[in-house]
Amino acid sequence: MLQNFSYQAPETLKDLYALLKKSNGKATILAGGTDLLVNMHNNWISPESLIDIKKIPDLKGITFNPKTGLSIGATTVCIDLINNKDVKKHYPLLAEAAHNIGSPQLRNRATIAGNLCTASPCADMGCSLLALGASVELGSADGVRVIPLKDFFTGPKKTQIKKHEVLLRIIVPVEMAGAKFGMRKLKRIKGHDIAVASVAMARTAKVMRIGVGSAAPTPVVTADLAASTTLEKAVAAAEKVICPIDDVRAGAEYRRFMVKEFVGQIYPELF
């Protein structure tokens, strides 16, 4: 038995917005639940009410549009991303990143949007979506706004989402379709573990970006680098955006070293 809370599962966005407004920040959104229910089980949080968004058709599905790019609905789970034809074809980096999350049981349930909303410094999807220049669409009764993912994270477990807002979908720009890419994730054990440091890089004919996880209070990304950026400059750009800490998993110096090492390993894969 978990703590006491009420449970609602609205079937339309309109109903969801109304519930969020009424709850005035006391409600928590439930999608995959793989993070939320763990936190509740451990009594780290005790929300008054849960709003399950899985019944809302508008939040489902992955679509690719050759003009606007990829749209990942808020209730899309990792395994859907991994198996999606368009993702495999145009954004294989995302399929690889999703495959690196948790265990099969978690990948069958955890949502991509939830991985971003928990805003853990190591948020696995964070660095690859950052490298691809993704944005997120947030909605509420007051309207819809789109913000670049790089501005979305504001601190450990903190994001730009306001209390009456919900993440509707993640948008990956079409310019990044077919980008060359590479990623590395350092874990203490193979399989189900939180990253000590992770790096995802993407490069098109115009731009190169490096997303880094577990090496700053939030997942971070370099500025848009020129596609022809040298390895030395790429390493320096990554170093500039990170500020790792010492914790139970690794020391700051080790993290810094591994980020640089990973950039070096991935760099040749981008050409």
Add this chain to the structure above:
Amino acid sequence: MKITLTVNGKKYQRDASETKNLLHFLREDLGLTGTKEGCGAGECGACTVIMNGKTVNSCLILAVEADGTDIKTIEGEAKNGKLSKLQVAFKKNHAVQCGFCTPGMIMSTRALLEANPKPTVEQIKQAIEGNFCRCTGYQQIIEAVQDASGQLKKKEGLKRA
């Protein structure tokens, strides 16, 4: 909240507490105690069941979220008192010691075999990545799955029952 779900082919309608997870609902409300609780927090996989064809940690799902779903648990493996081929392979290959992880292991490997009848060792390892076993050291479990899929080569030196 009233929920309707199918478990091992049988339809159930129950009034589920909103604060109860699927694991406790299966064990306490439906009396299906084969599914185990290890950590209650998505780490160990002892609570693994198959929901709409996919393995999930039943400790991380509310019973009310399972409304309308189709679930398979360890109780659905044996038919008419006869163990399934997979269960027999676990028994024969010493893949069960204390047995606590076994219901979850069987569900994870059942889902694997349904999607992929001849998995490689690497694929078997990936399928049980989310299932901890503190007894066997995993090797026997891998062998059991190879055996169940007709891929176990006879071992030299080691006589097996």
